[in-house]
Amino acid sequence: MPIQVLMPALSPTMEKGNLARWVKKEGDAVKAGDVIAEIETDKATMEVEAVDEGTLGQILVPEGTEDVAVNTPIATIFAEGEEAGAPAAAGTKARQGQGNGSKSSQQAKGAESLPLAAPDQPETKQAPAPAEPKSAVAEPPKPATVPEPDVPEGTEMVTMTMREALRDAMAEEMRLDPDVLVLGEEVAEYQGAYKVTQGLLQEFGARRVIDMPITEHGFAGLGIGAAMAGLKPIVEFMTWNFAMQAMDQLINSAAKTLYMSGGQMVCSVVFRGPNGPAARVAAQHSQDYSAWYSHIPGVKVIAPYTAADAKGLLKAAIRDQNPIIFLENEILYGHSFLVPKLADFVLPIGKAKIARPGGDVTIVAWSMGMTYALKAAEELANDGIEAEVIDLRTLRPMDSATVVQSVMKTGRCVTVEEGWPQNGIGAEIAARVMVEAFDYLDAPVTRVTAEDVPMPYAANLEKLALPSVPKVVDAVKAVCYR
Amino acid sequence: MAASTTTPAAQTASIRRSAAEKPADEQSSPVPALTKEQERAVFEQMLLIRRFEEKAGQMYGMGLIGGFCHLYIGQEAVVVGMQMTRKPGDQVITGYRDHGHMLACGMDPKGVMAELTGRRGGYSKGKGGSMHMFSVEKGFYGGHGIVGAMVPLGTGLAFANRYRGNDNVSLTYFGDGAANQGQVYESFNMAELWKLPVVYIIENNRYAMGTSIDRASATTDLSKRGLSFNIPGEQVDGMDVRAVKAAGAKAVQWCREGNGPYILEMLTYRYRGHSMSDPVKYRTREEVDKVRSEQDPIEQVRLRLIETKRATEDELKKIDASVRAVVNEASEFAIQDPEPDPSELYTDVLR
Numbered sequence: 001m002p003i004q005v006l007m008p009a010l011s012p013t014m015e016k017g018n019l020a021r022w023v024k025k026e027g028d029a030v031k032a033g034d035v036i037a038e039i040e041t042d043k044a045t046m047e048v049e050a051v052d053e054g055t056l057g058q059i060l061v062p063e064g065t066e067d068v069a070v071n072t073p074i075a076t077i078f079a080e081g082e083e084a085g086a087p088a089a090a091g092t093k094a095r096q097g098q099g100n101g102s103k104s105s106q107q108a109k110g111a112e113s114l115p116l117a118a119p120d121q122p123e124t125k126q127a128p129a130p131a132e133p134k135s136a137v138a139e140p141p142k143p144a145t146v147p148e149p150d151v152p153e154g155t156e157m158v159t160m161t162m163r164e165a166l167r168d169a170m171a172e173e174m175r176l177d178p179d180v181l182v183l184g185e186e187v188a189e190y191q192g193a194y195k196v197t198q199g200l201l202q203e204f205g206a207r208r209v210i211d212m213p214i215t216e217h218g219f220a221g222l223g224i225g226a227a228m229a230g231l232k233p234i235v236e237f238m239t240w241n242f243a244m245q246a247m248d249q250l251i252n253s254a255a256k257t258l259y260m261s262g263g264q265m266v267c268s269v270v271f272r273g274p275n276g277p278a279a280r281v282a283a284q285h286s287q288d289y290s291a292w293y294s295h296i297p298g299v300k301v302i303a304p305y306t307a308a309d310a311k312g313l314l315k316a317a318i319r320d321q322n323p324i325i326f327l328e329n330e331i332l333y334g335h336s337f338l339v340p341k342l343a344d345f346v347l348p349i350g351k352a353k354i355a356r357p358g359g360d361v362t363i364v365a366w367s368m369g370m371t372y373a374l375k376a377a378e379e380l381a382n383d384g385i386e387a388e389v390i391d392l393r394t395l396r397p398m399d400s401a402t403v404v405q406s407v408m409k410t411g412r413c414v415t416v417e418e419g420w421p422q423n424g425i426g427a428e429i430a431a432r433v434m435v436e437a438f439d440y441l442d443a444p445v446t447r448v449t450a451e452d453v454p455m456p457y458a459a460n461l462e463k464l465a466l467p468s469v470p471k472v473v474d475a476v477k478a479v480c481y482r
Numbered sequence: 483m484a485a486s487t488t489t490p491a492a493q494t495a496s497i498r499r500s501a502a503e504k505p506a507d508e509q510s511s512p513v514p515a516l517t518k519e520q521e522r523a524v525f526e527q528m529l530l531i532r533r534f535e536e537k538a539g540q541m542y543g544m545g546l547i548g549g550f551c552h553l554y555i556g557q558e559a560v561v562v563g564m565q566m567t568r569k570p571g572d573q574v575i576t577g578y579r580d581h582g583h584m585l586a587c588g589m590d591p592k593g594v595m596a597e598l599t600g601r602r603g604g605y606s607k608g609k610g611g612s613m614h615m616f617s618v619e620k621g622f623y624g625g626h627g628i629v630g631a632m633v634p635l636g637t638g639l640a641f642a643n644r645y646r647g648n649d650n651v652s653l654t655y656f657g658d659g660a661a662n663q664g665q666v667y668e669s670f671n672m673a674e675l676w677k678l679p680v681v682y683i684i685e686n687n688r689y690a691m692g693t694s695i696d697r698a699s700a701t702t703d704l705s706k707r708g709l710s711f712n713i714p715g716e717q718v719d720g721m722d723v724r725a726v727k728a729a730g731a732k733a734v735q736w737c738r739e740g741n742g743p744y745i746l747e748m749l750t751y752r753y754r755g756h757s758m759s760d761p762v763k764y765r766t767r768e769e770v771d772k773v774r775s776e777q778d779p780i781e782q783v784r785l786r787l788i789e790t791k792r793a794t795e796d797e798l799k800k801i802d803a804s805v806r807a808v809v810n811e812a813s814e815f816a817i818q819d820p821e822p823d824p825s826e827l828y829t830d831v832l833r
Contacts, residue, residue, distance in 0.1 A: 260616075
């Protein structure tokens with residue numbers, strides 16, 4: 001029976017890729033482990049290895065094809081004795097090609113351990129294995145239709161991924177200020193474990209874009225020391241999970257020094273990297289640090305959802321004189337948004353944004369939480385409930401005034417976060433709303449959070465552990481008594 | 483009390499042999515002498531630290547200083563000798579036993595003492611305390627309360643020097659206790675990898691709080707802790723300011739010339755407890771007295787000044803009196819200066 005080679009998922013968040021090149025031709029003999037093709041993802045070019053022996057029968061997707069969805073059959077392999085040219089029948093065994101990092105090595109910490117499949121999307125039937133890789137939530141919401149409040153009317157908007165927006169923000173600031181530099185694991189020659197620093201080494205050179213050894217505690221401290229000496233380092237953590245090794249430096253050395261020095265010792269440094277649950281990487285690599293860092297006086301904590309906010313806020317963060325915790329999201333890296341085409345687009349830190357206006361209920365979210373919130377708001381609109389969705393964007397200092405103002409209008413508030421419930425951001429918002437808008441509340445403030453458990457690996461359990469659109473919809477209906 | 487020539491070593495097993503305990507003819511190289519002016523200056527500077535710390539100890543006992551207070555008495559030769567190797571722009575950073583470093587850097591004793599008492603005229607406006615003071619002007623980058631944290635920070639200061647292409651050097655001090663922290667070795671690796679200009683000065687006073695180095699360290703020659711990174715290191719008699727200066731000058735030059743980091747293990751001793759609340763049950767009175775009587779860094783200089791007739795007893799008494807006056811003035815200021823205004827509670831959280 002001919003074996004179908006399927007387009008492989010080469011990272012937890014990959015949904016499609018380009019078939020760059022066929023290494024084997026039809027009729028070539030292939031052994032398990034042979035490289036048969038090269039695939040380009042938004043992160044890297046990867047080789048595809050055969051997992052079966054036989055003859056490459058038919059190439060189903062010609063080289064140069066773009067945006068081939070994961071799990072699409074790309075070729076057939078005939079086992080010994082089978083005839084080339086036999087049609088790929090319905091009973092064909094499907095095998096995914098196997099990604100191989102040897103060309104553009106994906107062997108970095110974290111990246112290496114990332115599994116191939118992402119959790120199934122909520123509210124779809126369990127697909128037969130291998131599951132359709134999808135990000136942890138449903139379809140990425142379309143770019144916001146609400147005009148960006150911080151952009152002059154008539155500004156040209158360009159479509160850009162979160163990843164590109166972050167890179168552009170760093171590059172623009174590095175062009176402006178020679179004291180800005182980037183430190184981190186795999187930021188230079190590898191072009192970033194998640195390709196956020198792509199091209200920076202080429203433009204700015206090895207003096208300003210520096211690969212760090214796997215030494216989070218040490219290089220966080222080194223970055224802070226360099227900042228005390230007046231430089232403006234951007235320190236990338238491959239993910240925030242690894243920054244727990246560096247937390248003493250972030251909190252005790254970076255956050256507190258200005259205060260402890262009576263205002264003398266400025267520490268202008270940005271710590272950035274992907275935060276929050278990723279996909280199928282289990283408890284140690286999948287958690288949200290929003291509440292952890294926003295607990296600490298002496299830092300600013302930023303967690304953008306859109307690429308435009310990411311760009312404008314990262315530029316502001318680099319210019320800021322304080323230590324900044326900049327929480328990105330891996331799943332959002334590949335999502336596209338409209339970004340204003342402006343020479344110098346800088347957003348104010350500490351200002352929330354009404355992402356969708358509405359009068360019936362206030363939904364507060366940020367970063368990945370916005371994907372659930374916006375999708376839920378769409379569904380709720382179909383049921384006649386108009387939700388006002390507020391994107392906090394900055395978690396410290398928190399713009400609770402915008403939230404309170406909205407709640408005074410709607411009388412109801414639901415918070416959405418991927419962090420745990422106890423002492424979460426939602427708990428903080430509930431407390432502030434209770435104090436500042438008590439008389440306006442028509443229902444208790446309700447939190448949608450991750451479940452109070454370490455992140456499980458199994459796809460079904462992971463889905464259960466995370467917030468979801470239905471959970472948000474249910475919470476909203478509950479506070480609306482519907 | 484001939485300081486550098488007497489007594490066979492190892493009378494007490496727990497006392498590590500220091501260079502000063504070796505007979506003169508065993509010294510591998512003679513210690514370069516200081517000039518008369520240098521000798522008198524180091525005498526005065528070490529005495530200032532000694533008297534300042536004695537006063538701080540008294541004021542702590544009177545309840546004028548709170549919290550933790552780690553005195554530097556006994557270790558004065560280390561910072562005073564190293565200070566002689568600095569040039570403008572060189573940075574100093576250390577842990578919490580930092581009063582001596584600040585005075586050696588030329589920070590105002592009034593500002594330091596007022597910080598100890600938590601008053602508005604303190605270097606950190608009373609918000610840092612004993613362990614957390616800074617002076618950008620004097621190149622003093624703290625004053626850090628977490629054991630070992632200053633090592634990556636000091637490495638970062640050196641990184642900034644390298645980034646800017648100047649020939650300044652970061653003097654990064656830490657103790658024998660901090661030498662067992664993981665981040666120290668993360669820093670060693672990066673410093674040698676990028677040839678950063680940092681002198682790691684390990685002030686080995688033999689006790690990490692109450693745990694002697696023999697009980698805490700698998701290898702007790704801390705100058706060799708950089709060997710696996712190819713960082714050169716040497717043990718230095720940290721009780722002899724001349725030896726400190728000589729070794730420090732060599733190390734600083736090594737760094738200035740772009741050769742990368744250097745480790746100096748200063749064999750030194752603290753006479754007082756780890757902090758003011760330490761009952762010091764982990765060592766004998768005799769051990770302390772022996773170091774005091776045979777190796778005291780200030781007494782060594784005093785004897786040399788007298789023996790070489792570079793100063794008279796009378797002149798030295800006058801120096802002591804002027805130092806005491808400076809310390810008393812600092813103490814008076816630190817007692818009279820008002821506490822910070824309550825509004826200061828909310829300032830300096832963010833810039």
